[in-house]
Amino acid sequence: MSAVMITRKVRKWEKLPGKNTFCCDGRVMMARQKGVFYLTLFLIVGTCSLFFAFECPYLAVHLSPTIPVFAALLFLFVMAMLLRTSFSDPGVLPRALPEEATFIEMEIEAANGNVPAGQRPPPRIRNVQINNQIVKLKYCYTCKIFRPPRASHCSICDNCVDRFDHHCPWVGNCVGKRNYRYFYLFTLSLSLLTIYIFTFDIVHVVMRSVDNGFLSTLKETPGTVLEVLVCFFTLWSVVGLTGFHTYLISLNQTTNEDIKGSWSGKNRVQNPYSHKNILKNCCEVLCGPTYPSVLDRRGVMQEDSPVSAASAAPSSSSSTNPVPQTTKTTAPLIPNEHTPDEAKPSIAASPKEEHSPDTKGPPLASPETDVETSIAKDKTH
Amino acid sequence: MQGLVPTATDGNMATEFHNLQELRHSASLANKVFIQRDYSEGTTCKFQTKFPSELESRIERTLFEDTVKTLNNYYAEAEKIGGQSYLEGCLACATAYLIFLCMETRYEKVLKKIAKYIQEQNEKIYAPRGLLITDPIERGMRVIEISIYEDRGSSGSSSGSSSVSGSTAR
Numbered sequence: 001m002s003a004v005m006i007t008r009k010v011r012k013w014e015k016l017p018g019k020n021t022f023c024c025d026g027r028v029m030m031a032r033q034k035g036v037f038y039l040t041l042f043l044i045v046g047t048c049s050l051f052f053a054f055e056c057p058y059l060a061v062h063l064s065p066t067i068p069v070f071a072a073l074l075f076l077f078v079m080a081m082l083l084r085t086s087f088s089d090p091g092v093l094p095r096a097l098p099e100e101a102t103f104i105e106m107e108i109e110a111a112n113g114n115v116p117a118g119q120r121p122p123p124r125i126r127n128v129q130i131n132n133q134i135v136k137l138k139y140c141y142t143c144k145i146f147r148p149p150r151a152s153h154c155s156i157c158d159n160c161v162d163r164f165d166h167h168c169p170w171v172g173n174c175v176g177k178r179n180y181r182y183f184y185l186f187t188l189s190l191s192l193l194t195i196y197i198f199t200f201d202i203v204h205v206v207m208r209s210v211d212n213g214f215l216s217t218l219k220e221t222p223g224t225v226l227e228v229l230v231c232f233f234t235l236w237s238v239v240g241l242t243g244f245h246t247y248l249i250s251l252n253q254t255t256n257e258d259i260k261g262s263w264s265g266k267n268r269v270q271n272p273y274s275h276k277n278i279l280k281n282c283c284e285v286l287c288g289p290t291y292p293s294v295l296d297r298r299g300v301m302q303e304d305s306p307v308s309a310a311s312a313a314p315s316s317s318s319s320t321n322p323v324p325q326t327t328k329t330t331a332p333l334i335p336n337e338h339t340p341d342e343a344k345p346s347i348a349a350s351p352k353e354e355h356s357p358d359t360k361g362p363p364l365a366s367p368e369t370d371v372e373t374s375i376a377k378d379k380t381h
Numbered sequence: 382m383q384g385l386v387p388t389a390t391d392g393n394m395a396t397e398f399h400n401l402q403e404l405r406h407s408a409s410l411a412n413k414v415f416i417q418r419d420y421s422e423g424t425t426c427k428f429q430t431k432f433p434s435e436l437e438s439r440i441e442r443t444l445f446e447d448t449v450k451t452l453n454n455y456y457a458e459a460e461k462i463g464g465q466s467y468l469e470g471c472l473a474c475a476t477a478y479l480i481f482l483c484m485e486t487r488y489e490k491v492l493k494k495i496a497k498y499i500q501e502q503n504e505k506i507y508a509p510r511g512l513l514i515t516d517p518i519e520r521g522m523r524v525i526e527i528s529i530y531e532d533r534g535s536s537g538s539s540s541g542s543s544s545v546s547g548s549t550a551r
Contacts, residue, residue, distance in 0.1 A: 080477035094521040099413045128420045135420070145523060149424055163424070185474065273423055287470035289460050290486045294521040 013297035017095055018159040026297035028087040030172050031157050037086060037172030044082070044190070047230050048075045050223035051197050055204045058221075062207060067200060074193045081186035082171060089293040090176030091162035093143065093151060101144040108139070133272035150273070152256050166255040175255075178293065181286050184249065187242045194238060198231040252281040408511060408530035416449065416525040426456040428517070428525055435529065440510050448502055448514070449525070452495065459491035492518060 013026035021030050030037070048071070056068035096104065108124055115121045124139030126146050137146045140153050143160045147153070152164035154174050163177035175183045201224050208217040218225060248258060252274040257263060263271035275281050412435060419429045430449045432442045469487060473480050499516050507514055507527075515526040 077477050080479065084478055093523065096523075097520075100415055100520065100524060100526070103413065103415050130420055130423055137420075148418065148523070149420055182478070283467065284462055287467045288462050289466050289488050290469075290473070290481070292486070292488050292492060292518070294518055296519070 010301040011297065012295075012299045012301055015301060016295065016297070018092070019157050020092075020159070022297065023087075029089050029295075029297065030086055031167070031169075031174070033156075033169065034172045036169040040082070040170045043230060043234075044075075044078060044193075047197065047227050048193075050227050051201075054221040054223040055200055055227075058208065059200060059204055063203075071193075071196060071200075074189060074196060078186065078189045078193050081182050081189055084182040085168075085175070085179045085186050086171045086173050088173075088179045088182070089295055089297070090174040091164075091178040091291065092157075092174075092176075092293075092295050093145065093148070093160040093162055094295055095142070095160075096144040104139075104144065104146065131272040133270065135272065150254060150257070163254060164256050178291050181288075184242075184245050184286070187238055187245060191235075191239045191242045194231050194234045197227060198235060201228050201231065249282055249285045250278040252284065408532050410528055411531040412529045414527045414529065416527065418523060425460050426517075426522055427453050433527075436512070436527065439512055439529065440507070444506055448506070451498065452517075452525070455491055455495045455498065459488045 011026050013022045013029075019032050021032055021034070022028060023030070051071065052068060056071070059067045112121055124146075126137040126139075127134050128137060128149065129135070130149060135149050137149065139146050140160050142153060142158065145160065147160055148162060150163045151160050153160045154164065154167050156167050157174055159174070161174050161176035163180065165175040165180055165183075167174045168183070171183065171186070173179070204221070205214070205217055205224060208220070212220070245255075248255065251271065253263060253271060257271075263269060275284065414433045414435050416428050416433070419427045428449050430446050430453075432445055436445060465487065495518075496516055499514055503514055511530045511532065513528040513530065515528065517523070517525050520526055
């Protein structure tokens with residue numbers, strides 16, 4: 001009698017390499033460190049709760065009931081954008097399966113020709129011409145692929161991300177092709193919400209002080225002081241960040257490219273992706289197509305063993321590849337050089353660096369792949 | 382080396398689909414060719430139409446180029462930035478993108494069309510020649526993977542899993 005093993009359906013997210021955490025059976029995808037994200041949530045929800053508790057009753061009566069209604073709508077939009085940015089796949093590129101990695105290795109070997117013994121092989125770079133610009137595609141030693149243009153490897157999440165912008169600890173995720181517009185709308189709506197709350201806090205204090213006096217107003221609504229404090233510091237950083245990203249969008253650049261100075265104009269290098277028209281650039285980034293995730297997180301892993309029950313079940317995305325997805329790729333034919341990806345700069349990824357609790361300064365972590373600009377290995381690793 | 386079954390003319394789909402399964406079970410995987418992305422027009426999804434040398438003896442160049450060109454057209458349609466994409470974007474933004482919980486995006490609709498097209502191409506053209514195309518979405522939209530199968534029953538004239546010289550390098 002053969003024993004029948006009933007194996008649990010293993011979904012592909014459980015076997016994905018990289019340092020992401022997944023929730024809700026693969027529906028939610030975030031970075032490993034979520035502490036700062038919880039702080040962001042706490043600050044937004046906390047400040048808005050104080051606003052609804054202290055200011056809104058007075059303002060609804062004395063000014064207009066639409067004030068709290070609009071604040072509520074704005075708050076919901078901010079939360080929706082934040083959660084969408086934090087929980088979605090930023091545009092992670094899956095690692096090459098062994099056959100693809102081997103194929104690329106063979107191409108590199110053929111392109112390099114014979115390297116005399118003792119000499120270091122040339123760096124793995126592929127040149128492509130995009131709109132009359134030569135763009136260098138770098139080889140990622142971790143993912144074993146030549147990165148598409150504008151993709152970069154995030155050391156914190158250990159993934160290559162398409163159209164990589166930056167890794168944002170405040171949203172607990174990378175910002176890339178798929179979630180950049182949500183990130184931008186989040187910063188924009190948060191700026192509006194902050195300005196809104198700040199303005200109506202002042203209006204409320206002024207109106208109440210006229211009746212009751214300044215000090216007694218503060219005693220009646222102590223929350224106001226806290227809100228004003230948070231909003232004041234938030235304003236400078238979030239509004240600044242929104243302005244910065246508006247500038248980037250109008251030029252169709254990413255934060256990563258801006259920091260590296262890829263299209264700064266030296267050596268007559270220009271941004272080949274820009275349409276040279278601000279409106280067109282904005283439309284492409286904000287109203288472009290919604291790209292699908294190429295990571296099939298919720299697909300069922302194909303089991304090869306005959307006793308497994310999962311093998312009988314057709315996977316939701318049928319994989320015609322007989323080789324199951326593995327977490328490790330086979331060793332390349334050419335021994336790994338010291339990978340440039342390993343040396344990543346970390347512009348203090350620690351959240352304690354900022355004084356103000358809700359400030360969103362320039363990106364705290366900018367994964368680099370350039371050996372020349374690498375600083376120190378990410379200490380949060 | 383011809384495939385396992387006679388080249389279908391306008392044979393019925395049931396037989397051809399059966400042949401696709403037979404292909405996987407009775408043939409052994411000899412080699413895989415990866416068609417790379419063509420970035421000359423930017424980051425939009427487009428694949429190179431250069432005919433790889435490994436397929437020279439297996440399939441006609443025009444058939445292969447037609448397949449890749451059609452795929453490129455599908456992807457261009459999905460990523461087109463025009464009136465419809467603006468409308469979709471603005472409507473979605475107005476609903477805080479909650480509308481995507483019930484509605485399928487245009488890209489997803491085109492991906493379904495692509496999957497159907499690839500299956501159809503496999504059944505009609507590639508499987509009879511002992512080849513199999515993998516949908517690029519399963520490889521991160523980086524490559525079109527074409528698997529080359531050899532008939533297990535054939536005499537030892539198959540190329541086995543011999544490595545190929547880097548003749549497809551740029």
